[in-house]
Amino acid sequence: MRRAVLTAMVLITAVGGGMLWWQIRQDGHRRAAEEAREVAERHDALTAPRSVEYRITGDATTADVTWTDSAGQISQAAGRTVPMIGTSAITTTAGIGDQLYVSAQNQGHGTITCTIAVDGTVVTTTTSSGAYAIVTCQGTAP
Numbered sequence: 001m002r003r004a005v006l007t008a009m010v011l012i013t014a015v016g017g018g019m020l021w022w023q024i025r026q027d028g029h030r031r032a033a034e035e036a037r038e039v040a041e042r043h044d045a046l047t048a049p050r051s052v053e054y055r056i057t058g059d060a061t062t063a064d065v066t067w068t069d070s071a072g073q074i075s076q077a078a079g080r081t082v083p084m085i086g087t088s089a090i091t092t093t094a095g096i097g098d099q100l101y102v103s104a105q106n107q108g109h110g111t112i113t114c115t116i117a118v119d120g121t122v123v124t125t126t127t128s129s130g131a132y133a134i135v136t137c138q139g140t141a142p
Contacts, residue, residue, distance in 0.1 A: 049093035050141050052100060055115040056084040058127070060106030067102040070094065079107065094118070094141040103136040118142060 054067050064078045070092045077090075082104075084090065094100060100123065106112040111129040114137040115122055123142070128135035 046096060049095060050098075050118045051120075052092045052094045052141065053115075053117045053120075054084075054090040054092075054100075054102040054137075055117065056080065056082055056089075056102075056104045056112065057115070058082060058106070058110060058112040058129075060108060060110035060112045060133075062107045063104040063112060064107065065090065065102065065104045067092075068100060072098065080104075082106070082112065096141055098141045099138065100141055101136075101138045103134060105132060105134045107132070 056063055060082045062079050063082050065080050066076045067090055069075045100116050102114050104112055104114055109131050112133055112135045113127040114135045115125040116137050116139050118141050123139040124137045126135050126137050
């Protein structure tokens with residue numbers, strides 16, 4: 001009888017220990033999957049392209065504009081109507097650390113301001129004034 005009780009206790013302990021080991025193992029897999037998902041989400045957030053907006057404002061009426069596009073190439077447009085904000089602003093995308101650049105030369109007299117905004121947050125702004133004044137903004141995408 002004593003032997004049967006001892007054998008039963010050993011079996012119960014072994015089965016219980018096995019079940020505990022299985023539960024710990026499952027929890028470990030679940031936590032590892034959650035951590036991998038969080039790392040992937042952080043990676044996606046860091047590598048997602050940023051929305052860049054080049055704005056030209058001021059009391060100048062027209063300007064020749066030069067800027068870097070999403071491929072890092074120089075683009076130009078002559079005789080753009082100022083202000084260039086909202087739907088008339090120049091928009092592109094950039095990755096973290098990409099160099100951003102815009103310059104504008106007013107085609108007459110007045111004040112001209114350039115602004116670079118990334119995901120709606122202003123990175124830099126500069127103002128210049130005078131006949132055929134040139135204004136330049138440059139920065140890095142955060």
